[in-house]
Amino acid sequence: MAKRKSGPRREMDTTGIARPSKRARVEEAVSEKEGASIAKPNGVKHNGLVGDGEGYSDLYLDTINRSILDFDFEKLCSVTLSNINVYACLVCGKYFQGRGLKSHAYFHALDVDHHVYINMETKKVYVLPEGYEVLNKSLDDIKFVVDPKFTPEEVRKLDRVPRESTDLSNKPYRPGFIGMNNIKANDYLNAVVQALSHVSPLRNFFLLEGSTGFKPNTAQLPIRFGTLMRKIWNPKAFRSHVSPHELLQEIGLRSSKKFSLTEQADPVEFMSWFLNQLHGKLRLESQAITAKSDISGDRLRFEESSTITTNVTPFFVLTLDLPPTPLFRDAIQDKNIIPQIPLTTLLAKYSGLVASEKSNHRVRHRLLHPLPPYLLFHIKRFSVNKFVAERNPTIVTFASPTGLDMAPYVEPNPALHPPGEPVYYELVANVVLDTLTAGAEDSNAADAANKAVGGRGDRVAWKVQLRDKAVAPT
Numbered sequence: 001m002a003k004r005k006s007g008p009r010r011e012m013d014t015t016g017i018a019r020p021s022k023r024a025r026v027e028e029a030v031s032e033k034e035g036a037s038i039a040k041p042n043g044v045k046h047n048g049l050v051g052d053g054e055g056y057s058d059l060y061l062d063t064i065n066r067s068i069l070d071f072d073f074e075k076l077c078s079v080t081l082s083n084i085n086v087y088a089c090l091v092c093g094k095y096f097q098g099r100g101l102k103s104h105a106y107f108h109a110l111d112v113d114h115h116v117y118i119n120m121e122t123k124k125v126y127v128l129p130e131g132y133e134v135l136n137k138s139l140d141d142i143k144f145v146v147d148p149k150f151t152p153e154e155v156r157k158l159d160r161v162p163r164e165s166t167d168l169s170n171k172p173y174r175p176g177f178i179g180m181n182n183i184k185a186n187d188y189l190n191a192v193v194q195a196l197s198h199v200s201p202l203r204n205f206f207l208l209e210g211s212t213g214f215k216p217n218t219a220q221l222p223i224r225f226g227t228l229m230r231k232i233w234n235p236k237a238f239r240s241h242v243s244p245h246e247l248l249q250e251i252g253l254r255s256s257k258k259f260s261l262t263e264q265a266d267p268v269e270f271m272s273w274f275l276n277q278l279h280g281k282l283r284l285e286s287q288a289i290t291a292k293s294d295i296s297g298d299r300l301r302f303e304e305s306s307t308i309t310t311n312v313t314p315f316f317v318l319t320l321d322l323p324p325t326p327l328f329r330d331a332i333q334d335k336n337i338i339p340q341i342p343l344t345t346l347l348a349k350y351s352g353l354v355a356s357e358k359s360n361h362r363v364r365h366r367l368l369h370p371l372p373p374y375l376l377f378h379i380k381r382f383s384v385n386k387f388v389a390e391r392n393p394t395i396v397t398f399a400s401p402t403g404l405d406m407a408p409y410v411e412p413n414p415a416l417h418p419p420g421e422p423v424y425y426e427l428v429a430n431v432v433l434d435t436l437t438a439g440a441e442d443s444n445a446a447d448a449a450n451k452a453v454g455g456r457g458d459r460v461a462w463k464v465q466l467r468d469k470a471v472a473p474t
Contacts, residue, residue: 060115072243148230149211173240181243191464195429320346369416
């Protein structure tokens with residue numbers, strides 16, 4: 001028996017009359033005279049582009065489903081996993097490579113009747129399989145969500161004028177104060193990114209630089225971080241949360257999987273790796289200590305060297321050491337009381353008067369002018385030894401979130417700062433390790449964070465507290 005040649009599949013309409021298939025209709029359209037214009041449904045020709053004709057609505061724009069569109073994930077073709085010439089289907093949200101006659105987007109349009117696609121690089125919208133570009137103002141909101149843009153005037157108002165927006169479900173949200181998806185155990189990264197998104201010089205740079213376009217040959221890490229930054233501050237978002245998936249993929253690649261979405265990490269270590277450009281100056285004085293036996297040889301006598309060495313080194317993070325937790329509590333105190341200490345007491349480490357023992361040296365620290373515009377404090381809570389990892393529960397109190405005077409901890413320099421004048425800093429963000437209750441939503445992240453810090457039974461996760469400058473009292 002000879003194999004029967006299969007021709008184009010015929011479809012039946014409601015009257016029982018066979019009509020040409022989609023593929024046959026496309027072949028008929030392609031066989032038309034070359035260079036012919038594509039006519040709009042209302043008969044107006046526009047050189048192959050469909051624009052905003054008066055009283056005109058495109059045939060397929062009503063099939064766009066904005067509620068399922070999510071442009072936060074990495075732009076890879078769902079078939080070939082390629083990131084070159086990727087188009088997003090605006091009906092189902094899937095990514096496909098190309099829009100030619102043999103591309104996956106072309107076959108997707110024929111197979112499932114999804115006709116509207118957007119190029120993720122050029123932000124142009126096309127209708128497939130016909131292949132014409134759609135110029136319609138109703139698509140501007142989708143283009144803005146794909147790649148938000150900001151003007152200098154809009155950036156200047158971020159910390160001055162509070163703005164409230166609504167998503168597609170009419171849920172109100174504040175741009176810059178939206179949630180970030182905890183995919184598995186990336187809450188440490190979310191807290192750091194949220195904190196950095198409120199550092200005004202850093203935020204303004206990425207909002208404006210990303211809006212005008214980065215320089216050629218720019219690495220993917222700043223590009224993806226800038227994209228995420230603009231989505232966090234997007235006033236026209238479809239959802240009141242974003243996903244850091246694209247940035248996480250690049251960070252995992254650049255850090256050789258040291259920081260990933262499946263394993264917990266220390267936020268301070270991650271921030272040090274991620275932002276190594278911030279610098280200041282710190283003077284370090286050390287004095288050698290020698291242990292010698294006395295005349296009888298029964299006791300050790302520690303002698304300080306008469307030579308004091310001074311080193312000036314740049315710093316990135318200022319580490320603050322908590323006093324050890326008391327082993328015994330006073331009988332009068334409630335056994336559940338948690339010790340507290342002011343932040344200024346911890347900062348006395350950098351006054352140049354308080355010495356700390358380090359190896360066989362006595363070390364004193366002193367900050368030098370000029371101080372950077374932003375300071376990073378790391379309150380060291382965790383101590384690990386061969387037997388156990390402990391967390392110090394001491395509460396650090398802030399005298400005022402708007403007025404931390406750093407002048408007592410900086411060596412006077414009349415050439416750079418008037419003596420006696422205060423050096424005030426405001427609190428921007430506070431990253432904390434929060435204990436969760438049983439059955440919390442991000443239980444996977446809590447288990448991973450608990451294991452990373454050596455916890456014993458408590459469920460914990462990294463969270464960030466942000467101060468809204470636009471509504472905070474001055």
